[in-house]
Amino acid sequence: MTLTVATRRWLWIGMIIxxxxxxxxxxxxxxxxxxxSNKIAGISGPFLSLIGIGIATFSAIQARSTSTASPPSSLRQSQTSGDGSVNFQSGGDITFGNGNNIGDR
Known part of the structure; x- marks a missing residue:
């Protein structure tokens, strides 16, 4: 995730506040x-914990919905190097040619 300048600015302002x-x-x-102080912390602690659980749940749901997006099916990369060594990548799968041998073995 890349942050825009405005988002970074708001994060800095929020952290300063x-x-x-x-x-x-x-x-x-x-x-x-x-x-x-102990009495105040004892009363406000459970409420702040509930707020934290709510924020964590919202964040987990939001992250899961953005991470389940499938990559485009047209994604394809290939590379040839050495004698009979060809690497293909399509949608996250990587196949190494030459019997998965690396180097002169």
Whole structure:
């Protein structure tokens, strides 16, 4: 997957905002103390976990739908090198000629 300039820019902006949020959250937890921080984290943890599971499920479904696309049937490559050694590729299958011997063996 190649990212466009605009996509990379949005990723950088998002990461900067997320980093600033994490720093602010850490400063807030230092301010309120360990007991209150533990209570807040205990309440928000399960909700953040559910959000993470949802994002992971969405990503897995999206990746699976894009990876099942079949290659075009017209894809064909061939190469000849040496005595009787011919390599063919068609849609992902590779056949080595010359009894799969490499070199002078």
């Amino acid at each position: 997320l980093g600033a949020f994490m720093i602010a959250l850490g400063a807030y937890f230092l301010h309120v103390g360990i007991d209150q």
